[in-house]
Amino acid sequence: MEQRRKFLHADETEVIGLDDDFNKLQDKLLVQDLCNGVVSIVGMPGLGKTTLAKKLYRHVRHQFECSALVYVSQQPRAGEILLDIAKQVGLTDEGRKEHLEDNLRSLLETKRYVILLDDIWDTKIWDALNRVLRPECDSKIGSRIIITSRYHHVGRYIGEDFSLHELQPLDSEKSFELFTKKIFIFDNNNNWANDSPVLVDIGKSIVRRCGGIPLAIVVTAGMLRARERTEHAWNRVLERIGHNIQDGCAKVLALSYNDLPIALRPCFLYFGLYPEDHEIRGFDLTNMWIAEKLIVVNSGNRREAESLAEDILNDLVSRNLIQVAKRTYDGRISSCRIHDLLHNLCVDLAKESNFFHTEHNAFGDPGNVARVRRITFYSDNNAMNDFFCSNPKLEKLRALFCFTKDPCIFSQLAHLDFKLLQVLVVVQPRKNYDFSISQIKIGNMSCLRYLRFKGDIDGKLPNCMVKLKHLETLDVSNSSIDLPTGVWKSTQLRHLRSNYFNEATNCCFSISPFFPNVPPNNVQTLMWMNDRFFEPRLLHRLINLRKLGLVDVSGSTIKKLSTLSPVPTTLEVLKLYSFFS
Template sequence: MADILLTAVINKFVEIGGNLLFQGGGDLYWFKDDIDWLQREMRHIRAYIDDAKDKATGGDLRVKNLLKDIQELAGDAEDLLDEFLPKFQQSNKCKGAICREFAMQIEKIKKRVDDIDHVRKTYNIIDTSNNNNDCIPLDRRRLFLYAGETEVIGLDDDFNMLQDKLLDQDLPYGVVSIVGMPGLGKTTLAKKLYRHVRDQFECSGLVYVSQQPREREILLDIAKQVGVTEEERKDNLEDNLKSLLKKKRYVILLDDIWDVEIWDYLKLYLPECDSKIGSRIILTSRNSNIGRYVGGGTSLHVLQPLDSKNSFELFTDKIFHFDNNDWANASPNLVNIGRDIVGRCGGIPLAIVVTAGMLRARERTEHAWKRVLERMGHKIHDGCAKVLALSYNDLPIASRPCFLYFGLYPEDHEIRAFDLKNMWIAEKLIVVNSGNRREAEDLAEDVLYDLISRNLIQVAKRTYNGRISSCRIHDLLHSL
């Protein structure tokens, strides 16, 4: 909620700063410096609020109080603007008592901003909006990519379709792109596909790209796997890799691509895949636009949540992972509770696996499982939260409040796109400096399409000409 309020207030400051209210030599011009200063400070706060929320999640009560102070500050600043701006606009002057009261309130807010910044420094809360720290922590996804074969449940049809597409001699650009929201099993499916077909190629490699890719390390990893000798890697890595791949039919899996820049770098050294040799690229991404950029629209394979039958099958496999009892010794009530728990997971394999892992650590009784079911809205998604939060943190800062706005709607609610975009504009989550309504509507539409391309929002209905009529947010993302 603090994110939404901060963005709304910042956008109001932008709107005011460009308003004719402050142009020329009028009395109100002298408040422009205050408004600009407050705008900068609010942007500064928004830049470090993610780190504050992470620390608050860890249970630090002091940081939770700081977040509450920030939310109250943003709300009070917005109220101040709403109260005084109409008065100023009526006369285009700052008169007597109104002027003095406004100045006093501005000074109070400036004092609160200074206090918040002091507390922030005390608790070592930092700006994480563009952190270029070279020290990258160990990523479990990287380990998972190279782990042994993982059983794929409920994705047989997807696997068969992808295999047929990958081995099709006429595949445009030689690329298949597995895309979808986090937790659907893109990497699991891609690994199975890669390991199933790699023997049909002369050389192969799989690499984890990640949100913070190190270009040369990725290139070096590919070179090692496809057969570039150590001497050739040291001598001239790029040229020797490209030379080898021009002569051999290869398949390479690029897992978890977040932006097109890393592909623009890698493709300089990966020969065209749609050549007569028949080399292939498999990629996974949360963003459909990445797959579309690399391999065109025909390369896309969009994963969907599992249906109830496959969801329960996956749950069963994970619950009874270490024994073969299956449900034979379980009471009908326990089975029904299990189905209710699976239903809460919304068909997301990651949520199902995390849930089953938690249940394995408990007694297999109705009482224990009922307690889990009752608490699912709070504890059950903790294991998914960090994975899903990556997609949120990758959003442009200005788009985050638009995504958070979906939390105001009930779960599984179908939202009219027209109404949603108008609400974003009305709440000042979408603002253009020109004040032009048409430009604001176009920007709102761009934001909505971007959220859908990132698979954070699902299309519910389309119009006859393909535009988005209504949309919804998945229950798992809603609960986070």
């Protein structure tokens, strides 16, 4: 817990040096006759557009009837953005299933809303969204839209000239204030200028070379915080940044990677396997790092490895390389994001080191392609189909990530043999009616340790999963996939996350029919089990169970739990859901 407390407030959203911008934007946003109802925050990458916009959004949202915050990014899908907005503004499940655009439009016409669209790259996506949002109409009842973009023409196109608010680099005084705040985030030392005048001078020189860009300043502060607070250590950083202020941000970001301990570098690069602006669960990261043996402890103890993985994630946050999106009740990182400039750095460095490839840089010399160990696909341009048709045998592939609506995705997986694959992640937002998940040769992936399916995917995983002797994490939450009973023969299974209860398909897993086969020493997570099959003795058999989720919970089960004795000391999280009144 001490390590966790150390980082608990390291990611608090603060707008240092941007107070004037915040006040101007708030006044503009709440003025009654705001032209088109849009405020556009524009400027070069790293200036703090998202930080400022999120603080503005959170500050004013209570003054509106409904609100939504959506990350748009470089490869947006209008349907997914509208669905995200619909969920946040309160459109019913039924209204989201059919005629989404019409139903959302009808709702927004009657509500005074504020919506933040972060990181819009071009005008095409706005044209698609504008068919539903129509701020020029909704502004008459006081609705507002906040957008951020690195491009002036995008902001001008969406909200016209009056909407524009251009962020500028921080001046030297505000830059140093931000630097000081981030350096001493844990010890609140306000007198260091008197105690260390030499360090103050070096610090100011370092800050000047960051060019007033907040991202460069906070990353530099995170790097220095991991070093000794000495003249020699800080001078070394100053020398390595160089003198060209124009290249300051790029040099600082590259230097921050080189400054990482060797063991942390592959863990940081792993963030590039996800699409830009993707919210990544801490649970996923730590378990994938362990699955690929990026984290190894001498004792071989799994709990020690998980603790070390959590410390590494916290260390990356402390260095300001990663942004926390959500935390759990006890301060752990629930989910996180990476700035798009740092995401680009991950992709570039990963290609250079052959750590992973993306759909955009995987093609090339056949000899290099054969050495690909990890690959990720996150667009819908048939790149996955083209790649695997050209390269059917990737004998060294260890991890495959698919974030795509490509209808060929499952047919490709069905015809490929990944004997050494350790991590498989498939996120499919659109249903594929032409293929069954049961056709995938999962049973041949004998080295598989981490398996996740998410999205509009249904069917039943094949019984050949019993061959997966090394499977540690199986996650089909947020899908409609049925689990085979043979899953319990995976004796190394530690985390099982099933989908929420679906009355039509009765998808929730049970445990009673194969209770004797459940590995008692390994299972730590069981989400979601149907209440009909829950037995209190399960908690005493699974001696390391830390998280349990039950659905369709009855009053009798609640009574059983309230009188349970002794209460398992390892259980940390208990979630109970009832779908019926």
